[in-house]
Amino acid sequence: MNREKVFKYIEDNFEEHLGRLQELVRQPSISAENLGIRECATLVRDYLNCLGCKDARLVETSGNPVVYGYYDAGADKTVIIYMMYDTQPVDEPGWIVPPLEGRIVEMPPFGKCLVARGAINTKGELAAFLNACESIKAVGEEIPINLIFVAEGEEELGSRHLPEFINEYLSILKRADAVFFPTADQDEKGKVQMALGVKGIVYFELELDGKGWGYGPTEFDIHGSNKAWVDSPALRMIQALSTFTSKDGNKVLVEGFYDNVAPPSPEDIELIEKLEKTFDEETVKKEMKVERFINDVHGREALLKYLYSPTLNIDGIWSGYTGPGTKTVLPHKITVKIDVRLVPNMTVEEVIPKIRKHLDKHGFNEIKIVQLEEGYGWAKTSVREPAAQAVIKTYCEFGYEPEIWPHMAGSAPFCMFNREPLNLPFVEGGIGHGGRAHAPNEYIVVGEGGPTGGLITLEESYVAIMDNLSKMLLKAKKT
């Protein structure tokens, strides 16, 4: 492939390419609120048609449709391009621009950024990857691998119905040699990071109201003075929640919670030893506006905590009157959203039974567990896989030594591709930067010249990754 020609095309068409990112973030697709999902799926399908996929389509599931498309490059090797078209909600206060308008904001030190919901998680990358593919074709070259596009619309809900799609399209998906997820993996200073896996997650709500309990108000919040003779579901839930953790909130006291936690593998230890040398703690903290880690840990200890601790987290809690000023009510109901993150070798299936058993053991049989999504397990790809080596090679070609993480602390539906029945190596990658996923002022850098790559670099890195994937997968086949 004549990369130079492709890169020139990308540079010459920056404005038009940026326009596609803006178009995509302007189309809401908030899966938690069922807002704009089908419209966004249709837009992505149209993009795949444009690229030349023969059979781009919305594949229906019991939930949101998966956008599927097959691009036949006539190549020897085939890669599944995993993408997501849904986003988080936009209800957080603190946005400096409307979150769905696709505004370009000058953000020092990065330069021009697209600030919008989905900018980095992950509409920016989705659009940039398609731009990259089109650029190859626009200069008369051919994409060096066949692409099976799988863009799902329920990633933020736990990808509950993606297995339906995988089962239906199994025979097609099995033709693939690897899975690639286009991301933008530079940190604030430009360092390239690469994660070879994810933790698992189980997300549920705990709920208590007077109706289910038999005590307390059953249908509405009543006057607060009645606390003297009427029980409080909120105070009761507090007692239950307090049994889940140590006083600092960090050690989970659910029986057997840590039973299946495996120590890091020898390959992991090797990676951590390298990682420790480049791990930029201060930048990580600065991005999150966090002053100190738990117990003031640093360096290797912090990394081990981050990657190998399972967690129990309160994502949200609410009850009663939450407006300004005073309103004296005895609330009839309290709800708590909780996520549990799983590390090797914990299983999705073990979580809810252990939580239930814990509540019952402590006498809180009346508290209901509502599982909001099935959850998904942890997943890992070996750094020795050709697909991983292809991405690493690309980074080196662009002058970056990547910081390799054995896995992320976040969760993603990757495991579905990594495990039975597909068992495919899964890699992500891309040279670019963004931040504040799940937070106000989510952004992706689009201008060049700052400490990180912009949209042009990102698209060029995708071109090179495809090129290297083709080469490394072919080479692996031969050996």
Place this chain on the structure above:
Amino acid sequence: MNREKVFKYIEDNFEEHLGRLQELVRQPSISAENLGIRECATLVRDYLNCLGCKDARLVETSGNPVVYGYYDAGADKTVIIYMMYDTQPVDEPGWIVPPLEGRIVEMPPFGKCLVARGAINTKGELAAFLNACESIKAVGEEIPINLIFVAEGEEELGSRHLPEFINEYLSILKRADAVFFPTADQDEKGKVQMALGVKGIVYFELELDGKGWGYGPTEFDIHGSNKAWVDSPALRMIQALSTFTSKDGNKVLVEGFYDNVAPPSPEDIELIEKLEKTFDEETVKKEMKVERFINDVHGREALLKYLYSPTLNIDGIWSGYTGPGTKTVLPHKITVKIDVRLVPNMTVEEVIPKIRKHLDKHGFNEIKIVQLEEGYGWAKTSVREPAAQAVIKTYCEFGYEPEIWPHMAGSAPFCMFNREPLNLPFVEGGIGHGGRAHAPNEYIVVGEGGPTGGLITLEESYVAIMDNLSKMLLKAKKT
């Protein structure tokens, strides 16, 4: 006074009188949200002008204005008419009509009801009392007592600035012989209830964020996966809250919380023994949609619990993502609204220091206490006071034996009139019914013929109460 003539006038002018109730509830006056306050105060002032008060006016305070008016009947005795013109917010789900439209709804078994925010708490009674006063004058009679109207606009915020008014108008207020608060005191079955006092209240927020703590996210909610190495203010607050009560949420474990709790006085015991015989537990529970009291107590035990227990109640709690579906965040902040109710002889001043000491003792120095209002103490008027006897006499004249409560479990700013520097007896009363104060579908019965009085009965009872107040106060003076 020719009561018959006045009553006939009230009956003949029902529609017009109801119109004033509707007009008043249609004017929002939500003090917690600072909505419509001044407009409502002006409307009430206009009503007082209409009645013939010489100097009705808005008296400015550091908060919302007090509406003051003096009606000079040329009488020997003077009574302060305490009223409030503010209401609770209207944000609760479950309203069957828009809460600010003043709709009349047929509600079996009561008949016609006005369903609106403020209907019973207490715009309905305010308007009805003014209707009653006007009716006396309309038939050529004179109101038998001089009236000092004091309508405050911050009752729902804890009457924080009422003391400013009292101090400014002290010399006028001191001319009064008693304070009367027009209410509607029938229960669902028509039984008349009368309360001779209130509990005290202190309302505050507990707050914890990463900024104040030094641990956890400081400025915004971050991705939930970071729980592995970043502390959670929410989980930490849960631990703190759990130390406040026993496992059932009902015994307060704050050191010294119960130290100043006095046993019921001999007069209280006497009243409780009577009360026990007519106390209709099932109706009380039905109104609140509560199946069982704490520990399944009944009768006298329930009454003692209700009236003589101080309480610590969670009015509201919130943190993180509280919308539909899943969003994995580690919240940077958690807030809890709490009210503490005081019984004799607890003081307002002792509460916050004890809460602070408790938090510190348990190692939660980082949790901030934000006092939302100064709070007010408990208050009691003896059943032997002529003002109390005047209301009781009225009930008997209308054919009701009142159920007398030594005090309510609720709180109100009465204590300001009951205590230094005024030390006035305080009574409330009125024959009518309403419900769901601080809850959706707040209502007041306006039609007659159901188990309770409607608007006509309510207004007639106010006329009789004024008549009896005049007589009993004069009689007391003579003896």
